[in-house]
Amino acid sequence: xxxxxxxxxxxxxxxxxxxxxxxxxxxxxxxxxxxxxxxxxxxxxxxxxxxxxxxxxxxxxxxxxxxxxxxxxxxxxxxxxxxxxxxxxxxxxxxxxxxxxxxxxxxxxxxxxxxxxxxxxxxxxxxxxxxxxxxxxxxxxxxxxxxxxxxxxxxxxxxxxxxxxxxxxxxxxxxxxxxxxxxxxxxxxxxxxxxxxxxxxxxxxxxxxxxxxxxxxxxxxxxxxxxxxxxxxxxxxxxxxxxxxxxxxxxxxxxxxxxxxxxxxxxxxxxxxxxxxxx
Amino acid sequence: xxxxxxxxxxxxxxxxxxxxxxxxxxxxxxxxxxxxxxxxxxxxxxxxxxxxxxxxxxxxxxxxxxxxxxxxxxxxxxxxxxxxxxxxxxxxxxxxxxxxxxxxxxxxxxxxxxxxxxxxxxxxxxxxxxxxxxxxxxxxxxxxxxxxxxxxxxxxxxxxxxxxxxxxxxxxxxxxxxxxxxxxxxxxxxxxxxxxxxxxxxxxxxxxxxxxxxxxxxxxxxxxxxxxxxxxxxxxxxxxxxxxxxxxxxxxxxxxxxxxxxxxxxxxxxxxxxxxxxx
DNA sequence: GCAAAAGTGTTCCCTTTACACCCATGT
DNA sequence: ACATGGGTGTAAAGGGAACACTTTTGC
Numbered sequence: 001x002x003x004x005x006x007x008x009x010x011x012x013x014x015x016x017x018x019x020x021x022x023x024x025x026x027x028x029x030x031x032x033x034x035x036x037x038x039x040x041x042x043x044x045x046x047x048x049x050x051x052x053x054x055x056x057x058x059x060x061x062x063x064x065x066x067x068x069x070x071x072x073x074x075x076x077x078x079x080x081x082x083x084x085x086x087x088x089x090x091x092x093x094x095x096x097x098x099x100x101x102x103x104x105x106x107x108x109x110x111x112x113x114x115x116x117x118x119x120x121x122x123x124x125x126x127x128x129x130x131x132x133x134x135x136x137x138x139x140x141x142x143x144x145x146x147x148x149x150x151x152x153x154x155x156x157x158x159x160x161x162x163x164x165x166x167x168x169x170x171x172x173x174x175x176x177x178x179x180x181x182x183x184x185x186x187x188x189x190x191x192x193x194x195x196x197x198x199x200x201x202x203x204x205x206x207x208x209x210x211x212x213x214x215x216x217x218x219x220x221x222x223x224x225x226x227x228x229x230x231x232x233x234x235x236x237x238x239x240x241x242x243x244x245x246x247x248x249x250x251x252x253x254x255x256x257x258x259x260x261x262x263x264x265x266x267x268x269x270x271x272x273x274x275x276x277x278x279x
Numbered sequence: 280x281x282x283x284x285x286x287x288x289x290x291x292x293x294x295x296x297x298x299x300x301x302x303x304x305x306x307x308x309x310x311x312x313x314x315x316x317x318x319x320x321x322x323x324x325x326x327x328x329x330x331x332x333x334x335x336x337x338x339x340x341x342x343x344x345x346x347x348x349x350x351x352x353x354x355x356x357x358x359x360x361x362x363x364x365x366x367x368x369x370x371x372x373x374x375x376x377x378x379x380x381x382x383x384x385x386x387x388x389x390x391x392x393x394x395x396x397x398x399x400x401x402x403x404x405x406x407x408x409x410x411x412x413x414x415x416x417x418x419x420x421x422x423x424x425x426x427x428x429x430x431x432x433x434x435x436x437x438x439x440x441x442x443x444x445x446x447x448x449x450x451x452x453x454x455x456x457x458x459x460x461x462x463x464x465x466x467x468x469x470x471x472x473x474x475x476x477x478x479x480x481x482x483x484x485x486x487x488x489x490x491x492x493x494x495x496x497x498x499x500x501x502x503x504x505x506x507x508x509x510x511x512x513x514x515x516x517x518x519x520x521x522x523x524x525x526x527x528x529x530x531x532x533x534x535x536x537x538x539x540x541x542x543x544x545x546x547x548x549x550x551x552x553x554x555x556x557x558x
Numbered sequence: 559g560c561a562a563a564a565g566t567g568t569t570c571c572c573t574t575t576a577c578a579c580c581c582a583t584g585t
Numbered sequence: 586a587c588a589t590g591g592g593t594g595t596a597a598a599g600g601g602a603a604c605a606c607t608t609t610t611g612c
Contacts, residue, residue, distance in 0.1 A: 008292075010329070011292075013288040094373040096293070097336075107291075107386065109375070229604090254563065256563025257565080258563095259565090491591085509592085534589055535589040535591065536581060536582040536583055538590075551574095561611090562611085567604105567605085572600090572602100581592075581593095582592100583591100585589105
């Protein structure tokens with residue numbers, strides 16, 4: 001690669017940011033890390049970091065995911081011997097407003113990861129702590145408003161009320177203000193997840209390798225924030241070809257009658273789709 | 280903004296590339312420009328260019344769109360006095376494989392634009408000519424294969440057969456090989472358009488301000504590459520609230536009985552969606 | 559027995575589909 | 586008259602919503 005010639009084009013820093021979603025205790029949660037340095041020192045932020053010289057975008061995202069969670073995502077572009085434990089990783093959108101980082105011009109390629117319920121996260125990189133935060137706590141109740149349809153940049157502070165000097169703000173009642181434009185990125189990621197579980201089998205990425213129909217239903221209920229009819233859900237999900245395959249055993253970990261265990265089937269697209277109830 | 284410190288992060292060039300789609304003579308077409316310089320000199324490529332120092336990503340995409348086509352897209356982030364002639368512009372995906380440009384490390388934020396049938400394109404920038412090319416000619420018949428679901432990078436040359444030294448290749452029988460990874464970008468853009476007209480009113484972005492139900496149906500037929508029942512299509516589309524509003528007049532430009540003219544209604548999401556027939 | 563969760567059966571209703579049929583214009 | 590595209594009616598088939606009911610565990 002020829003040396004960098006600053007007269008030919010303006011130099012940018014390129015980062016990847018991660019929206020890692022999981023379902024914990026019936027709530028949709030995302031991984032946030034506490035910033036150890038300015039700007040936004042002490043505030044919660046999405047995990048992320050610089051893309052390296054010789055790395056592609058999905059590789060950088062997968063590397064950050066491992067560093068933050070230990071998860072190995074399935075990356076179709078990676079060479080075969082990559083142990084995937086089923087986590088899903090896809091590109092979400094790119095954010096590049098000129099003033100989004102006061103230090104320099106940064107373009108961030110956000111990625112969306114879906115993970116089963118994990119043990120406590122391990123902190124890493126420039127963060128001095130990390131946790132799973134309910135998205136409702138970070139975005140408020142009205143996450144459905146911004147449909148993330150139009151061009152996904154330059155919307156300003158967005159949904160989370162950015163209340164001034166509250167560095168390190170937490171447990172103050174209102175939503176916690178994320179650093180940078182991360183509230184918008186998170187909202188876009190949540191909206192993507194809510195849409196995709198309608199017409200794809202991605203909801204299984206929130207489940208352990210073997211799971212019951214009831215556990216899968218509770219994933220849909222947590223992500224969409226609605227209650228679903230267990231009887232119709234069961235019929236629909238077991239009747240959709242390729243969605244679920246019986247794993248053989250049963251479990252009684254939820255109480256009540258033992259439930260059959262399933263694994264995710266080969267299908268990725270659901271036809272007909274799961275229908276999200278009206279608001 | 281502080282001065283650039285090359286020790287802090289690797290410098291990237293950031294560009295926007297445009298997938299501009301339109302329907303011409305019953306075929307889905309995209310705007311391509313001929314490259315005037317190496318690499319890929321003489322080959323067709325998607326229009327695009329560097330993002331400027333003080334410009335956000337959607338602003339750069341809108342600027343390129345004006346430069347190449349004269350279209351003013353509706354950008355929700357732009358200040359009010361922007362004349363929009365109805366073209367749709369949204370971010371598509373970002374491509375950043377380390378070797379995608381042999382000259383330097385380039386990350387390209389691709390955007391998707393949908394436009395009504397336009398007069399001949401005006402060439403601009405570093406291209407010495409431009410044209411509307413049927414996507415079938417650029418991608419071959421099997422565009423449906425790559426569903427563009429997974430991480431959208433590092434898939435190599437992709438669908439278009441990259442046949443070696445054929446610089447400036449055209450009208451050779453097989454598909455014309457686009458420069459860089461533009462065949463994949465185009466395939467992802469086409470797939471996005473095919474999906475979005477199912478559940479949104481975006482198909483009207485391919486139509487002039489006033490149009491007939493038959494013209495709208497021919498848009499769906501061209502984008503999906505299928506034949507639709509004109510009777511059921513009419514009932515469906517006029518029965519979906521907010522999709523179409525009567526414009527008052529009639530036209531006979533298609534021959535046969537005069538057809539009512541409509542304008543796009545306020546709705547952006549279609550409920551229930553238009554159903555794409557099975558393959 | 560009782561509570562709780564897992565499944566199954568059935569009925570109603572709405573949407574889609576296929577196609578017969580009529581309407582209004584140009585040649 | 587006839588071809589061409591526009592628009593309405595209608596009946597059969599399929600899928601979703603609502604809910605009564607049975608099954609199998611733990612306490």
